[in-house]
Amino acid sequence: MSDPSLxxxxxxxxxxxxxxxYNLMGLPATGACPECGSAVEHxxxxxxxxxxxxxxxxxxxxxxxxxxxxxxxxxxxxxxGTLFRDVPVAQRSIVFAGTLIDLYGIWLLTEPDPxxxxxxxxxxxxxxxxxxxxGIATLLALLSIVLVGLNSVLMIxxxxxxxxxxxxxxxxGQVARLRLVGQLAARIPRYDLQRRALFLTKxxxxxxxxxxxxxxxxxxxxxxxxxxxxxxxxxCIGLLMLVPYFIFTIADLILLFRFRRAIxxxxxxxxxx
Ligand SMILES: [Zn+2]
Numbered sequence: 001m002s003d004p005s006l007x008x009x010x011x012x013x014x015x016x017x018x019x020x021x022y023n024l025m026g027l028p029a030t031g032a033c034p035e036c037g038s039a040v041e042h043x044x045x046x047x048x049x050x051x052x053x054x055x056x057x058x059x060x061x062x063x064x065x066x067x068x069x070x071x072x073x074x075x076x077x078x079x080x081g082t083l084f085r086d087v088p089v090a091q092r093s094i095v096f097a098g099t100l101i102d103l104y105g106i107w108l109l110t111e112p113d114p115x116x117x118x119x120x121x122x123x124x125x126x127x128x129x130x131x132x133x134x135g136i137a138t139l140l141a142l143l144s145i146v147l148v149g150l151n152s153v154l155m156i157x158x159x160x161x162x163x164x165x166x167x168x169x170x171x172x173g174q175v176a177r178l179r180l181v182g183q184l185a186a187r188i189p190r191y192d193l194q195r196r197a198l199f200l201t202k203x204x205x206x207x208x209x210x211x212x213x214x215x216x217x218x219x220x221x222x223x224x225x226x227x228x229x230x231x232x233x234x235x236c237i238g239l240l241m242l243v244p245y246f247i248f249t250i251a252d253l254i255l256l257f258r259f260r261r262a263i264x265x266x267x268x269x270x271x272x273x
Pocket of ligand 1: 020038
């Protein structure tokens with residue numbers, strides 16, 4: 001769909017393709033890049049989001065709204081799940097169902113920019129990393145339900161391992177999503193939101209990682225094999241790490257809320273209604 005107001009005359013200035021960098025000089029504005037096929041008109045504007053496709057921006061804001069609502073739904077489903085403590089499969093299925101809205105929201109937030117700017121040629125983009133992590137985390141969550149359903153001691157032990165792996169993959173996904181938000185915020189441009197996103201890409205994995213590094217050995221060693229003081233010391237410091245982790249997680253949600261409002265401000269009034 002090329003803009004009918006575009007001048008069909010060949011470009012007279014050096015214009016790199018936004019996706020692959022090919023020089024588009026000499027091509028008509030209504031044409032496509034001979035290297036990667038993206039529309040020439042995408043490369044004529046700056047990369048500010050106000051020039052981006054409104055339909056894509058709408059998809060991003062819908063994704064952000066679903067992620068924010070997904071938090072509420074997933075907390076409710078977690079509470080509901082505790083009613084089914086005696087039926088682990090039911091409990092885990094309810095908790096998993098509660099994450100579906102969030103998962104769909106992340107899927108929408110990681111839709112590619114039609115101009116190709118979120119996917120530079122020849123590089124794995126953070127958008128793709130976020131999507132792959134989303135897919136793997138979903139499969140692992142389903143696998144852990146199946147394993148718990150098999151109801152043997154060994155399977156339940158593997159299930160715990162699978163859950164741990166799910167947490168790690170989800171963390172990778174969260175960091176990739178934050179980096180994507182940082183990139184897009186810079187295109188509004190809202191450098192305050194970009195800086196916040198980049199800070200959280202470090203703060204969240206560090207506090208979460210310290211929690212696991214400190215708590216798991218303390219928990220695994222148990223009071224029988226280590227002096228109680230050792231277990232308590234590392235256990236308590238590890239648990240303390242959960243406090244900044246939760247604060248940063250809330251900061252992440254506030255960031256998504258403000259980022260969504262900032263994108264809505266970039267939408268043309270007609271398309272925004
Ligand atoms: Zn190209």
